[in-house]
Structures are given as C-alpha cells and as structure tokens.
Amino acid sequence: MTVALFVPCYIDQLYPDVAIATLELLERLGVDVAYPDGQTCCGQPMANTGCETDTAPVARRLVDLFADFEAVVCPSGSCVSMVRNHYAAYFDPEDAKFQHVTSKTYELCEYLHDVVGVTHLDVKFPHRVSLHQSCHGLRELRLGQSSESMTPRENKVRKLLNLVEGIEWVEPDRPDDCCGFGGTFAVNEADVSAEMGRARIADHCGKGSEVLASADMSCLMHLQGLIRREKNPIQVMHVAQILSGRPLGAA
Amino acid sequence: MLPIVQHPAAAKEFVNDPNRSRWHDQALWFVRSKRDKQAASLPEWEYLRETASGIKTHTIANLSHYLQQFERNATARGAVVHWARDAEHHNEIVLRILRDHKTKRIVKSKSMLTEECGLNHYLEDNGIDVVDTDLGERIVQLRGETPSHIVLPAIHIKKEEVGDTFHKHLGTDEGASDPKYLAEAARGHLRDKFLAGEIGITGVNFAIAETGGLVVCTNEGNADLGTSLPRVHIACMGIEKLLPRQRDLGVFTRLLARSATGQPITSYTSHFNGPRDENSELHIVLVDNGRSRLRESETFRAAMHCIRCGACMNTCPVYRRSGGHSYRATVPGPIGSVLSPTRDQNSYKSLPYACSLCGSCSDVCPVKIPLHHQLLAWRGELVGKKLLPVSKRLSMRCASYLFRFPALFRLVGRVGRFALRVLPRWATHNRLNVWTIARELPEPPKESFHQWHRRHRNH
Amino acid sequence: MKPTLADTDARQGILDRINTKHVDVPPLPDVDVDRVIQFDEPIDKFVEMLAMVGGQAHQVDSQGDVRAVLEEIEVFRTATRIVSLAPESIAGTIDATQIEDPHDLSTVDWTIARGEFMVAENGSIWIDGDTLPHRVLLFIAQYLAIVVPRSQIVSNMHQAYERIENFSARFGVFVSGPSKTADIEQSLVLGAHGCRKLQVFIVGDL
The missing domain is CATH 3.40.50 (Rossmann fold)
Incomplete structure (x- = not known):
C-alpha cells in the first residue's frame, strides 16, 4: 500500500525540515510513501475567509492529485481537518474520489497511532x-x-x-x-x-x-x-x- | 450604543492595554475553570448536552404549536400574552401597559431581550424611570454604559471604577473599592428602589408550553423582589425561550448555571404560573424581532437553541482579550457574532472574522450550537453578498490562482524566500506588513521541501 | 389592557411566518434516569453542596430542636421581627397572614419557611408558593431559615421535576444558598438583594 505525503504549502516553502522529518519517520516505520508532484495547498486560507469560489478549484486539484493513493498523510491537523470536515461544501456527495480522499486523509500522529500502531521508537529527546x-x-x-x-x-x-x-x-x-x-x-x-x-x-x-x-x-x-x-x-x-x-x- | 466600527479597530484600545485585557482574560478564564469543574462532576454531562440540543431542535421545529399551546395555558392561568413583531413593537406594548397603570417607577431585573430592544432608552425618552436591579446592570446603567457580557454585565469594570461610580451616585466613601462594602451599599440603594417600584419587569429563562408557566433564574433574588412587591409583572421573552414540558427543565436547570458561572444551580430558580393573585397582573410579551426569519435558515437555525448562559464568551480567546464592547452588539462573543449579522449584515460584517475558529465555543455550548461552523458559514454568506473588502477578496483570488498552478506557486515561493534572505530588515519588517508588527517572519530556508525531495529521492 | 389591531396582526404575522417554513420535527427526547447521577448518601451530598453554595445545614432530630440552634446565632437572638411559617418548630413575632400589603414586610429580620424537599446535587430546596402568605417573605427578610423533612430528598433535578410534575401553585422556587453576587470583579458577596444567610434545618421527625 502506498501512502501519499501531503506537504502543506507553508511547510513546503518555509519549514521543509518538518516535511523531511515526516517523510523519514514514515519511511523508517516501513510505510511506503510517495510524494505526488504538483501539490500546493488544501485551500484553507480561501475557505476560512469565506471565498468559496476560490476554494473549490484548489480542493478539486487536491482530490484529483491524491485519488489514486490508499491513504494521504499530512503533518498538519488544520489542513487535514479542511479536507476531512470542510470539503463537502465543494463536491457532489456521491463523488467517489472525494469520498475516498476525505475519508482516507490522516493527520500524521493520527496515522501513526491509529493505522500504523506505533508502539516503539528508538529516539531520545532529553528536554x-x-x-x-x-x-x-x-x-x-x-x-x-x-x-x-x-x-x-x-x-x-x-x-x-x-x-x-x-x-x-x-x-x-x-x-x-x-x-x-x-x-x-x-x-x-x-x-x-x-x-x-x-x-x-x-x-x-x-x-x-x-x-x-x-x-x-x-x-x-x-x-x-x-x-x-x-x-x-x-x-x-x-x-x-x-x-x-x-x-x-x-x- | 457605541457607534459601529470594525471589530479589530474596536478591540484595539482594550487589547493593547495589557493590564486590562489580561485581567479580563483571567477573570473569565476563572469562570470557565469553575464551569469545567462543575461539568466534570456530572458523568452525564455530554448526555445532557445532547438531550438539551434534541429538545431545542424539536421545539424550534414545532414552534408554532408550542407558542399557541403556551399562550392558551398562560392565558388560562390568568396571564395576558402579547405578541411583538419587533423591538419597537415590544417597547410600545410595554409602554402601553405602563401608561395603563399610570406608573413611572419601574424595577427591572436582567433581561437581554429588553437590552436587545433598547427598552430602557425608549422608556426614559417617554419620561419613565427604569432602575436596573441586577448589580452588574445597575453599575453599567449608572455609568451610562451597556453590559459587556450577557451574564456578567460589568465584567470589564474594575472595582476601583465601581467605587468611583458609587461614590458619585450612591455616596459611598471616596476611594472605597471593597466589593463587599460596595455590594452592601447597592443593596441599601436598591432596596429603596424595590420598595418604591410600581411595576416589575423581568426577562424569562424558560417558558413552559404545557403549563403556561415561566422560569426566571437569578442569584441576587432581584427578579423575585421586583415581582413580589408590585402588583404588575411584565415578563419579556424571545419566542425561542419555550420548552415543551415542565420536566424538560430538569435538563436545562442542570446545564444553565453550571455552564454560565460554574454554580450547580442559581440561588433562585423561580417558577411563575400566572399572576401573583387575583388582584395582580402578569403580562408576557412574546417577541419575534428577527427570530422567525432566523428559523428559516438551515445553517443558522440552531442559534435559536441559545439559553444565554454566556459560556461561549467565557471560553472565547478573542472575547477574553477584546472585551464585550468591541462587538458593538447587545450579545457579544461567539453567539453574538452569529446573531448580530442576521440583523444587519453590513454593520456587523467584521464579527464572523473576529474568531480564530478554535472551536472552543462549540465544545462548551450546553445546547451544542455549532458556533464556529456557523461563524465560518457567515463568512461565505458575507463574501457572497460582496461585503468582504475588495483587497481581501482580491488577495484570496490571487492565492487561489497561485495554488492552481504548481509551477507558479514554486516560482513565487522561490522568489519570496530569496527576497526574505536578501532584503534589508526594514523592507520586510514594517507597518505595511501586518504580520511583522508584533512578530518576526520565519527565517527563509534555502530550498523548499519540493526541491529537497527532487535532490534526495530522485523522482 | 386590550390588544390593539397591530398586536393581533403581529401574532398572526409571527405564526404565519413560522408556519410557512416547514421544518422536520425530530422526536422530543426524554432523559433516561438510569443514565444520570444518583447518590447513595443524598443527605451528605446535599449538606456538602449547600455549604458550597454558601448555606448552612443543621441536622436535627425533631422540630423542637430548631429553636436551640437558631438561638446560637447572634443575628437571630437580637432579631425582633420574625415571620415563622413553621410554627411547630419555632414561633414568629409577626403573623404574615394578617398583613395585606407585602411592602409592610420590608423590615422583617427573619423568615422561617417550609421546604417541601431537598435536591442533593445542587443543595437546593423546593418551596411551594402555597405555603407563603406573601412570596416576598422569602426575599425580603434579612435572614432566611428553611425547615425541611429529612425524609424528603431527591438526588437530581430530573427527580425533582418528577415530584412537582403537577404542582398547581402560582409560584414555586428552588432556593440554593443565600442571595449572592459576583458582579464586582468576580468577588463573591453573600447577601445581594435577598437573604444574607441561609440556614437549612433537616428535621428527622417532620
């Protein structure tokens, strides 16, 4: 099973190490991760401003981009919530791609906890x-x-x-x-x-x-x-x- | 009422006075913490919320039936039921009752509805003296202000300021600010007003359709004193205050005070069934003032569940920092930001944005109004009505284009990061860049994750 | 006061507006009493909650013991104007039934009222308006005492409303502690407009 890594726009541009850490962590835990090219943003800035017509095409792009993966993992709760809880406004409820992507997009910790079931990490952080x-x-x-x-x-x-x-x-x-x-x-x-x-x-x-x-x-x-x-x-x-x-x- | 301005501007003075805004924040957080303790003491808390929400959903859906049932039963108990279309009509009805009785001295206990209708001003303009008897409301009344919170009307005022006000109006010692002393002075002052009052006006917490009865909850006992001395009681209520059955009160009396102030129940939960006796009168004014219109909206209908506990204000991180007056509305905070634009979208268009969408209000609400979802929904409505400033609208349109074309997105990102690295500080950190007024910009990395990924994972 | 034409129009207008918008009516939920808190020792819980809301509980075996406890309280010993609605426990000095105008009760020092039952979860007591010659007695007295039978207690408000399902009085009130305010800087002050203190007598033989 291949999991798509979704890197939110601001992490991609300003905090790449967070995405690198996410990728490395998933790889180390044996998850088959792909980073689909062409991803940008979940559309949240526009959606939270109320600009629904500006959000719809961005949401559509994201769903199309990730539709073929078994799951999508993202190191940002906010963006995941956008996809999971707020995309319904932009799609036909019967849209199969929409249904698949919204139900299979996970926040990183949620994915590690619920799906991977991580019980051990060989890591120290004495702080x-x-x-x-x-x-x-x-x-x-x-x-x-x-x-x-x-x-x-x-x-x-x-x-x-x-x-x-x-x-x-x-x-x-x-x-x-x-x-x-x-x-x-x-x-x-x-x-x-x-x-x-x-x-x-x-x-x-x-x-x-x-x-x-x-x-x-x-x-x-x-x-x-x-x-x-x-x-x-x-x-x-x-x-x-x-x-x-x-x-x-x-x- | 203060003039309408946009929330960020209206909040500025309060939030930028850390002494006041931090003190305000602490005071409200204290109330919320008490609420948490009370909520946690009931294993059935979430079940109660669920049930309360169910009862309200049912009642509002079936509102016409319950209003008429209430009217029938209240009338059978000897009350006179009045119907008011809007605020003005409500005020007219109240004035007519007062004139009928040739009265000029009114004692009023807390009622957000009469605040919403601007009753005090209306009556004063008509030569009638209204005394607010709730201590907090009396404080703001003497100061010529409006309540900044629906349960804690004077939460924004410091005890020293109350001391000054009471010194001026009640003759307390100059500089005295001990709450006990000040409350005692108010007790004496208001006892005289109670004894002189000719008509008592109260709000209503719950009205029971099957009995025609009213329930009023107070801690001070002012609604009770104000209605058990004069022969005439006027109770003003919004049409959403109904509950079908008396036993539904079991759910709501358990939730109300716990959510509002962290008390297990208010000191007095008073049940009025008709007028006091054969020689007394009870007038009940049922007020619509936009509520039946609100009911028509699938998105915002649940806002009619509100029992005015104020918990969403106590928990709201924006309200706690900006103070109630920054909302420029009778009901401030999250529920106010949902309700106010239903009255006047243009005046209150900034309120749905005075919210970080943290969702705490939705989790704290005892009747499960999805407040933060409604605030988000309002933003969509406002944009649809072209009430978002053009600059913001345009920046979102640009962002949308940027995110639709990945190559453009990467290019702009690259240029932006480069600019951040090479430009002098004054060019990036200045008043034009609002982000940087209080904060530093992130340090721009040399490459994006996308670039890193191409180099390291060979895709 | 007679409603005007505008009032009648308003009534019809409001109902019409509501009736035009049909909203599906979900069933009215009932509370499953098995899912709400019950106390094994409700009296203990009541005493604890009453203290929390600022009242004082006194557990006495018989009505005759009430006087002795009250006599210990200085503001009772020095009180001269006492209305007692529980004469079996203590005699008053004013017969409120003989008073016509409630304003004449403005100088009452103490009211001794009768409570029907206690609610453990919040320290409140239900008072039936029919026991009050003037309802203002509960609110105008400087101090309030309530005498309530020990056997009459429920755990929670659901049970409380079950008990008063058919109450027919014009007035009834749950009293929980003395009147209070926290409107000045959230400082709790007992004795806002109503009683300054509340004594509750939980009586064994009542």
Whole structure:
C-alpha cells in the first residue's frame, strides 16, 4: 500500500525540515510513501475567509492529485481537518474520489497511532517539553480530549511523544487555549492574535518548558515569530521533528 | 450604543492595554475553570448536552404549536400574552401597559431581550424611570454604559471604577473599592428602589408550553423582589425561550448555571404560573424581532437553541482579550457574532472574522450550537453578498490562482524566500506588513521541501 | 389592557411566518434516569453542596430542636421581627397572614419557611408558593431559615421535576444558598438583594 505525503504549502516553502522529518519517520516505520508532484495547498486560507469560489478549484486539484493513493498523510491537523470536515461544501456527495480522499486523509500522529500502531521508537529527546495542542487537531480531528469536552479521549500526540526517551513533560496552566494564529485571523485581528500568542508563550515559559511542541506548524510559525521578537527563552518544534530524532533547535 | 466600527479597530484600545485585557482574560478564564469543574462532576454531562440540543431542535421545529399551546395555558392561568413583531413593537406594548397603570417607577431585573430592544432608552425618552436591579446592570446603567457580557454585565469594570461610580451616585466613601462594602451599599440603594417600584419587569429563562408557566433564574433574588412587591409583572421573552414540558427543565436547570458561572444551580430558580393573585397582573410579551426569519435558515437555525448562559464568551480567546464592547452588539462573543449579522449584515460584517475558529465555543455550548461552523458559514454568506473588502477578496483570488498552478506557486515561493534572505530588515519588517508588527517572519530556508525531495529521492 | 389591531396582526404575522417554513420535527427526547447521577448518601451530598453554595445545614432530630440552634446565632437572638411559617418548630413575632400589603414586610429580620424537599446535587430546596402568605417573605427578610423533612430528598433535578410534575401553585422556587453576587470583579458577596444567610434545618421527625 502506498501512502501519499501531503506537504502543506507553508511547510513546503518555509519549514521543509518538518516535511523531511515526516517523510523519514514514515519511511523508517516501513510505510511506503510517495510524494505526488504538483501539490500546493488544501485551500484553507480561501475557505476560512469565506471565498468559496476560490476554494473549490484548489480542493478539486487536491482530490484529483491524491485519488489514486490508499491513504494521504499530512503533518498538519488544520489542513487535514479542511479536507476531512470542510470539503463537502465543494463536491457532489456521491463523488467517489472525494469520498475516498476525505475519508482516507490522516493527520500524521493520527496515522501513526491509529493505522500504523506505533508502539516503539528508538529516539531520545532529553528536554523539558510542553505540548501546544492545536485547536483543529484537538476539536476538529479529536486527537485528544479538549478541556471543554467531558467525552474521554486518549491524547494521540502525547501518547506518541511518550515513546520518545527522555522527555520531561511540563504542563501549562491552560492545556488548550488557542494560540491566536487562525490563518488570516493572525493578520485581520493582528492585535488580538499577538496577545493570544503572548499569553500562550508566557504560560509555557513560566512552567520552565524548553520546547513548545505541536503537531501544527502554523501555530508554531506564529508563536515562533513572537518568541523571536520578544526573545523568550523557549524554542518551537514540530512533533514530527521530535519523533524522527531531531535534536533541540531543529526548527 | 457605541457607534459601529470594525471589530479589530474596536478591540484595539482594550487589547493593547495589557493590564486590562489580561485581567479580563483571567477573570473569565476563572469562570470557565469553575464551569469545567462543575461539568466534570456530572458523568452525564455530554448526555445532557445532547438531550438539551434534541429538545431545542424539536421545539424550534414545532414552534408554532408550542407558542399557541403556551399562550392558551398562560392565558388560562390568568396571564395576558402579547405578541411583538419587533423591538419597537415590544417597547410600545410595554409602554402601553405602563401608561395603563399610570406608573413611572419601574424595577427591572436582567433581561437581554429588553437590552436587545433598547427598552430602557425608549422608556426614559417617554419620561419613565427604569432602575436596573441586577448589580452588574445597575453599575453599567449608572455609568451610562451597556453590559459587556450577557451574564456578567460589568465584567470589564474594575472595582476601583465601581467605587468611583458609587461614590458619585450612591455616596459611598471616596476611594472605597471593597466589593463587599460596595455590594452592601447597592443593596441599601436598591432596596429603596424595590420598595418604591410600581411595576416589575423581568426577562424569562424558560417558558413552559404545557403549563403556561415561566422560569426566571437569578442569584441576587432581584427578579423575585421586583415581582413580589408590585402588583404588575411584565415578563419579556424571545419566542425561542419555550420548552415543551415542565420536566424538560430538569435538563436545562442542570446545564444553565453550571455552564454560565460554574454554580450547580442559581440561588433562585423561580417558577411563575400566572399572576401573583387575583388582584395582580402578569403580562408576557412574546417577541419575534428577527427570530422567525432566523428559523428559516438551515445553517443558522440552531442559534435559536441559545439559553444565554454566556459560556461561549467565557471560553472565547478573542472575547477574553477584546472585551464585550468591541462587538458593538447587545450579545457579544461567539453567539453574538452569529446573531448580530442576521440583523444587519453590513454593520456587523467584521464579527464572523473576529474568531480564530478554535472551536472552543462549540465544545462548551450546553445546547451544542455549532458556533464556529456557523461563524465560518457567515463568512461565505458575507463574501457572497460582496461585503468582504475588495483587497481581501482580491488577495484570496490571487492565492487561489497561485495554488492552481504548481509551477507558479514554486516560482513565487522561490522568489519570496530569496527576497526574505536578501532584503534589508526594514523592507520586510514594517507597518505595511501586518504580520511583522508584533512578530518576526520565519527565517527563509534555502530550498523548499519540493526541491529537497527532487535532490534526495530522485523522482 | 386590550390588544390593539397591530398586536393581533403581529401574532398572526409571527405564526404565519413560522408556519410557512416547514421544518422536520425530530422526536422530543426524554432523559433516561438510569443514565444520570444518583447518590447513595443524598443527605451528605446535599449538606456538602449547600455549604458550597454558601448555606448552612443543621441536622436535627425533631422540630423542637430548631429553636436551640437558631438561638446560637447572634443575628437571630437580637432579631425582633420574625415571620415563622413553621410554627411547630419555632414561633414568629409577626403573623404574615394578617398583613395585606407585602411592602409592610420590608423590615422583617427573619423568615422561617417550609421546604417541601431537598435536591442533593445542587443543595437546593423546593418551596411551594402555597405555603407563603406573601412570596416576598422569602426575599425580603434579612435572614432566611428553611425547615425541611429529612425524609424528603431527591438526588437530581430530573427527580425533582418528577415530584412537582403537577404542582398547581402560582409560584414555586428552588432556593440554593443565600442571595449572592459576583458582579464586582468576580468577588463573591453573600447577601445581594435577598437573604444574607441561609440556614437549612433537616428535621428527622417532620
């Protein structure tokens, strides 16, 4: 079975190492991975702005591109949620390609946990780590239990990171408050967005975390921008980088 | 009401005053944490939400039947039921009742509906003195403001400011800011108002179709004091407040206070079945004001489930930082951002975008309104109505083209990364690039993943 | 007040608008009582929750014990204007049934009311309006005591509404703790507009 790697636009252009780490991790776990040429974006920026006619052709392209693969794996909860939960608006519900792609697109941690069933990783990361749970991973893909919800769910991201030797967990006061990225929200509501991000960073830093880890690089791009501006003593890393054995500071 | 401006501009002052916005954020987070504790104490929490949502879906679908059943039963119990088309009509009806009784002194307990209808201003313009008796509402009333939260009307005001207001209006000691002292002063001040009140106006939390009864929930006891002294009680409610059966209250009284303030129930959950006695009157004003139109929308109908608990405000990371007044609407926060554009799309077009789509509101909502999905849906509607600024519309059109042509996408990416590397800082980090006002741009890598992949995996 | 033509039109207009838009009606769900919390020791839970909402519980064997407990409370000892609706427990100093205008009760210090039953999950007590000569008694007294039979308790609000399914009084209220406000900086203050404190007597022989 061949799995397609879907690399979101901003990871491709700005954080290639996250994609490399994802690819290497999947290969090391014996997954047959292909990287279909011609991929760009899931269409989320347009969709979240409400520009449906601008989203439709982008969504169509993605579905056509990935239709022949048995599964699609992507290191971004937000983009996966776009495909899984929001593509219905752009397709005929009977469209076989659409049905296949939306039901077989996985967020990386979800894929490793649910499909591959990873129970062992020969990786060390001897650092104090705190988890930033991205909203879409948490509340749209249910990679864990959001703090508002009383439905018990296991936390797939944390469970995978627990396979890494040496991680010392640091718990922020607020386990899943939004970081304020929100795509175009970060620019539309720049003041509120920055203030939300600062609060997250202060919470994680205040607990002595060295590494703010997340399965969504878009949140981290925003937080990293603030951290570097304000020179906070903390670094960001994508979960794929930690799982694949990158040292501290890879992002 | 403050003039309508776009949310980012309206939020600026509040959010950029860290003392205030962080204090506000903490206060609301504290309330949300109390809610979490109460919700977690009930193993059936999610089952209750599911059931509440089911009851509301049923009721709103069958609304005409339940409204008429309610009217029949309330009338049989001696209440007078009025129907108001819109805010203005509601205000007229209330004024007519007041004039009929030749009264000028009104004690009012909390009602977001009368806020929505602008009743206070209307009555004041007609020479009638309205005293808001909920402490928070009284504070904002004395300050000439509007509530910034539907359950915690004065959450944006610091105790020192309350102290100043009370010093000016109630004669408390100058500089006194102890909440206990201030609340005691308000108690004395409002007791006089209660004793002098000629008519009591209240909101309604739930109206029961099968009994014709009303339920009002308060902690202060103001709705009860305000209706058990005067002979006339006017209860104002939106038509969505109905529940079919009295036993449905079991579900809703368990959810309401826990979601709102993290209390297991409000101090007083009062059930009014008709007027107090043969010599008293109960007037119930059923208000539409856009609700029957909202019901017609498949996408937004579920917003009529709202029981006005305010949990979505407490949890909303944007609301907590920007304050309720930044929404410029009677109901702020996520539910307000869904409801306000149904009234006036142009004035409230920025509200559906005042949201990071984090989804916390949808998970916290006791009646399972898919709030963040509705906010997203609103954006589509607004774009369809050409209410998105042209610059944003165009940038999305450009992005769409870029993403449809991979070669172009790669080229633009390459140029962009190169530019980021070679351009001086002032050219990339400036006020024109909104991203960089508070943040650094990512450090551009030399190659994209696509380039790396070609070099290393030979495809 | 007579409705005007505009009012009648509004009623028809609202109903017409609703009736024009048909919406499929899903069944009305009922709560499965087996899926909701029940307490093995509901009295203990009630006492715990009452304390949480700011009230005080007193468990006494008989009605005759109520007075002694109240006498321990300073604001009761010094009180002169007491309305008792539970004369078997304690006598009052004012006969509220003889008072016509509720405003005349504005200086009542204490009301001793009768509760029908307790709800363990939230520390509330159901008071039937028919037991009140004036409903304002519950809200206007500076202090409130409620006498409730020990045997009368339910675990949750679903059971509570089952018990009052056919209540016919014009008024009824669940009282949970004293009146309170947190409207100033979320600081909890007991004694907003209603009673400042709430004493609940859980009586064995009532």
